[in-house]
Amino acid sequence: MASPKVSNTTVELEAKALMVRDKAETLTGLKTFDMGVAPPFAVAAGSTKVVNLDADKVDGLEASAFFRDERVQNVLTHGALPNPNTLGVDATVAIQAAIDAATAAGHSEVHIPAGVYRVAGTLTIHEGIKIKGIGGQGSSYISGVVIVHDSTGGLFLWDGNGASTLGTGGGLENILIVKQDGRLGGDAIKVLATNDNHRPGEMQFNNVLIYGIGTGQWDRALDVDGTACTTPGARGVRSIQLSKFRVADCQIDNEYIRMRDAVHVTTNHVQIDTGNGTGDPGLTISGYCENHNWANCIINGEFIVGATTGDDFHLTITGKVTTFTQGNTSARGGALIACQTFTNVSSSFRIHSSHNAEFLGVRTTVASDVTGNSNVYTVLYDSERFDANSDFNPATGRFTARSKASYHFNASVDLKGINWTHERVNGLFIRRNAAGVSQEHYYFHISDITTRANRIIELVSSSVANPSVITCSGNHGLATGDNVIIVGHVATPPLNQTSHGVTVGSPSTFTIPVNVTVGGTGGFAIGKGPSSLDHLIISGGITARMEAGDTMEVCVLVDGVSAIVDVYGSGSSVQYTHFSGHMV
Numbered sequence: 001m002a003s004p005k006v007s008n009t010t011v012e013l014e015a016k017a018l019m020v021r022d023k024a025e026t027l028t029g030l031k032t033f034d035m036g037v038a039p040p041f042a043v044a045a046g047s048t049k050v051v052n053l054d055a056d057k058v059d060g061l062e063a064s065a066f067f068r069d070e071r072v073q074n075v076l077t078h079g080a081l082p083n084p085n086t087l088g089v090d091a092t093v094a095i096q097a098a099i100d101a102a103t104a105a106g107h108s109e110v111h112i113p114a115g116v117y118r119v120a121g122t123l124t125i126h127e128g129i130k131i132k133g134i135g136g137q138g139s140s141y142i143s144g145v146v147i148v149h150d151s152t153g154g155l156f157l158w159d160g161n162g163a164s165t166l167g168t169g170g171g172l173e174n175i176l177i178v179k180q181d182g183r184l185g186g187d188a189i190k191v192l193a194t195n196d197n198h199r200p201g202e203m204q205f206n207n208v209l210i211y212g213i214g215t216g217q218w219d220r221a222l223d224v225d226g227t228a229c230t231t232p233g234a235r236g237v238r239s240i241q242l243s244k245f246r247v248a249d250c251q252i253d254n255e256y257i258r259m260r261d262a263v264h265v266t267t268n269h270v271q272i273d274t275g276n277g278t279g280d281p282g283l284t285i286s287g288y289c290e291n292h293n294w295a296n297c298i299i300n301g302e303f304i305v306g307a308t309t310g311d312d313f314h315l316t317i318t319g320k321v322t323t324f325t326q327g328n329t330s331a332r333g334g335a336l337i338a339c340q341t342f343t344n345v346s347s348s349f350r351i352h353s354s355h356n357a358e359f360l361g362v363r364t365t366v367a368s369d370v371t372g373n374s375n376v377y378t379v380l381y382d383s384e385r386f387d388a389n390s391d392f393n394p395a396t397g398r399f400t401a402r403s404k405a406s407y408h409f410n411a412s413v414d415l416k417g418i419n420w421t422h423e424r425v426n427g428l429f430i431r432r433n434a435a436g437v438s439q440e441h442y443y444f445h446i447s448d449i450t451t452r453a454n455r456i457i458e459l460v461s462s463s464v465a466n467p468s469v470i471t472c473s474g475n476h477g478l479a480t481g482d483n484v485i486i487v488g489h490v491a492t493p494p495l496n497q498t499s500h501g502v503t504v505g506s507p508s509t510f511t512i513p514v515n516v517t518v519g520g521t522g523g524f525a526i527g528k529g530p531s532s533l534d535h536l537i538i539s540g541g542i543t544a545r546m547e548a549g550d551t552m553e554v555c556v557l558v559d560g561v562s563a564i565v566d567v568y569g570s571g572s573s574v575q576y577t578h579f580s581g582h583m584v
Contacts, residue, residue, distance in 0.1 A: 071105035073098040075112050082115020090150075092121040102129045103162060107169060116146045122154050122186075126162030128169025128200070146176045148213070154186035160193060160200040171204040171241075181214030184251065188218050193226045193237050193261075201238040205245055211275055212249035219255075221247030226261035227287055235288050236261035243268045248275030254282030254302050261287035271298040282323075289313055297321070305331065307345075315349065324351070326403075341389065344403035345548045351403055356583050359392040359399065360385040363577035366416075367567040370556075378430075379413055379554045379567055381579060392581075398432075398553045399581055401546040406584040411444065411554040412539035413567060414576035418558070426557040427538040434549030444540020457484070457525040462491045466515035467503070475507045476527065484512075484525040491520025502527075537576055543584060554579045 078101065080094035095110070095117070102108045103126060110131045125131075133145030149155045155177060160167025177188050188210045193199035210221040222245075226236030240262060246269075250256045256272045256279070259265065274281045283299055285292065286306030290313055297303075297319040305315065307327040317324075317335040324335060324342035326349055334350040335342075344351055361381035370377045381394040392399045401407065413427060427445035432438050458473040468491075478484070480503050486495045493514070500512040544552065556567070567577060 071102070071108035073102045073105070073108060073110045075110065075117075080112075080117060082113065083118055088116070088118050090120045091117040092119045092123065095119065096121075096123055099123060099125055099129055099131070103127050112145050112147075112175070114143070114145055116148060118148050118150055119155065120150045122151070123156050125156070125158045125170060126160070127167055128202070130170045130204070131156075131172050131175070133174035144176060145174060146178065148178050148180050149186070149188070150180040150183060152183055152185040154188070154190050154219075156189045158189075158191045158200040158203070160198045162198070167198055167200045168202040168239075170200070171206070172208050173204070173206045175208055177208065177210045179212040179216035179218050179249065181212075181216050183212075183216045185217075185219055187220045187223045188247075189222045191222075191224045191237055191240070193229045196229050196231050196234045199226065199229050199237060201240070203239070204241045204243070206241075206243045208245050210247040210249075212277070215276065217249050217251045217277055217279075219252050220250055220258055222257045223255075224259045224262045226263070229261065230288075236263045239264045241266050242270050245269070246271040246273070248273040248281075249277045250281075251277060251279045253280040254304055255279070255284050256281050256301070257283045259283075259285045259287075259289065261289065262292075263288070263290045265289075265292045265294075267294050267297065269296045269298070270294065271300075273300050292316075295319070324353075326351075329404075342402055343548050344405070347404050347545070350405070355389040357389050357391045357399075357402065357407065358582040359387040359389075360578060360580040361387075361392055361394050361397075362579075363567060370567055374557065374559050376428075376430075376555050376557045377567070379411075379556060379577065379579065381577075392579075396553075397579070398551040399579075401548055401550045401552075403583065404546065404548050406543055406545050407552070407581055408541065408543045408584050409552060409554075409579070409581040410539070410541040411579045412537060412576060413554065413556050415536045415538065415556065415558070415567060418536045422558050424559040425536060425538060426559070427540060428555050428557065429542050429544070430553050430555055431544060431546065432551045432553075433547065434551075436551075439550070440544070442542040442544065444542060445538035447538070457527055459486070459489055459523045459525055460521065462489065462495065462516050462520045464516050464519045467511040467513045468495075468516035468519075469505065469509055469511050470502075470525070472508045472510075472525070476504075476510060476525070478502055478504055478510055478527050480504045482527055484527040486525050487523055489520050489523030491516055492518035495520070496523070535576075552581070 075091070075095050075098045078094045078097040080091040081089050083089060098110045102110050107128050110129060111134055112131065113134045147155070156172070158170065172189070189205070191200050191203065210218065212218065224237050224240060229235050245267065247256050262285070272281050272283060281301030282304060284304045284306065292315045294317045297317065299321045302323040302325060303317070303321045305326045305328050313328055313331045315331050315333040317337055320338045322340055324337060324339050326344040326346060329345050331346040332348040334352065336352045339353040339355055341355065342351055342353065362383050362385060363379065363381050364383050367380060378397045380397045384392065384394055389402065391402060409429060411427070411429065415425065418425065425445065425447050426443060429442040429444065430438055431440045457476045460471040460473055463469040482502050483499050484502055485497065485499055487497065489495050495514060500514065502510040502512060504510050546552065
């Protein structure tokens with residue numbers, strides 16, 4: 001307030017509002033003031049009370065007492081006494097009286113001067129009353145405004161159960177709330193909707209700290225419950241703002257803060273710590289919720305979004321969260337968080353974290369005799385190069401998606417022992433659901449084995465000998481070292497359906513390393529070469545949309561007879577068999 005202009009015995013006032021005890025008067029123009037009072041003091045016409053227009057105090061009282069709404073209730077005037085320790089006089093009745101007086105005065109504030117106040121009951125606020133501690137508030141128990149709750153029940157209850165539609169507004173500011181040593185139970189703050197016409201909302205909680213002394217614990221620090229309001233367009237508790245809101249020492253797992261049917265929630269610096277609480281620290285959102293913005297939060301525990309949250313749920317989160325579980329399939333928005341683990345079931349919700357899925361598994365040793373008989377083999381890996389979020393299990397060869405999103409995978413498999421008896425080599429990714437049931441196959445390699453064209457050779461006879469001489473009806477076209485499969489030939493022992501390496505004797509004869517005791521006739525030999533490939537490396541990639549809990553694995557399938565194939569591993573510097581992936 002600017003100083004008035006003083007000239008001799010007059011003071012020039014520019015529409016200055018003057019509150020003198022119970023009388024307010026606006027002073028303008030030139031007014032006469034007491035000659036014995038130095039400016040900038042002024043005396044209103046007909047008044048005997050001198051008011052300093054610039055000073056902070058008037059007659060030793062706070063100047064704000066003269067320039068504010070006189071409906072504001074101070075708990076001291078209602079009999080509350082700040083106590084030097086936690087065992088002082090119970091202030092429950094006095095603070096409740098101040099709340100009731102503020103309600104009767106038409107939604108005014110309740111002010112609590114600095115000090116420690118013992119409250120042994122529940123303070124109920126039926127309408128939108130703001131309770132404000134005078135001055136700043138830190139975590140120190142011996143400074144600022146401290147309420148020690150010496151009860152096993154709840155402390156603050158806003159229920160909106162006053163006059164119809166007058167339950168909105170209010171909140172808490174600059175207050176430290178502690179549960180007395182040895183006391184267990186109750187919510188520090190509960191915001192409860194009674195019905196559509198009696199529900200709290202449009203509330204602010206600023207610079208509020210909640211914890212327990214010694215073994216004292218709350219059930220929850222904050223419980224917002226709008227489940228009684230179910231009318232479309234008027235659902236839940238609407239508009240809650242939290243700022244510098246820090247809690248600890250609760251005994252219900254993951255519900256240090258709980259919000260059910262809470263609509264339009266904005267926060268800045270909400271912090272949850274374990275403290276001495278026996279419950280796992282965390283925050284749970286459930287029921288019908290819309291538009292939640294959690295900015296700069298520090299959740300040293302789990303942030304849980306329930307599966308039943310509303311169909312139009314927009315959620316944004318920034319800050320630090322130990323574990324994030326997003327269980328609403330229709331949630332929209334995103335999270336930019338430092339997070340150790342997370343799950344997400346909505347494709348419209350994006351998570352950006354230092355622990356986003358990213359892994360590389362490799363095979364460094366040979367996996368012998370794994371396929372070649374038309375069986376699907378899941379490639380296993382004996383080494384991980386990195387795994388940012390512990391999503392990949394080398395023992396099973398499977399990656400598990402924690403978040404519903406798109407993922408890109410690459411794979412390479414080194415096969416050893418492929419020969420002419422094998423007809424085709426397939427490489428594929430298999431996606432399974434959380435129950436392990438195959439959902440989709442993504443082929444990344446299909447190739448026919450064409451190392452030499454098949455030849456069908458008509459046989460005449462096999463000799464009694466070891467090796468046995470096989471005589472053909474014409475030029476067989478084979479080379480020593482090729483392999484044949486004999487079919488339809490009658491001999492002892494049977495030669496059919498088995499691969500035999502050949503040694504060429506002439507254009508129409510070859511020997512096989514079998515001791516034939518009864519020579520045979522007829523049939524055919526199917527020939528193809530060479531006998532095997534040293535290595536066949538197949539590789540490919542795929543981008544797939546996965547649900548939370550889905551798995552992806554790399555498989556190989558070699559069609560043909562029962563000749564076995566190895567998956568070959570390699571050293572640390574060169575990797576031929578690997579599986580990698582990341583969230584897109």
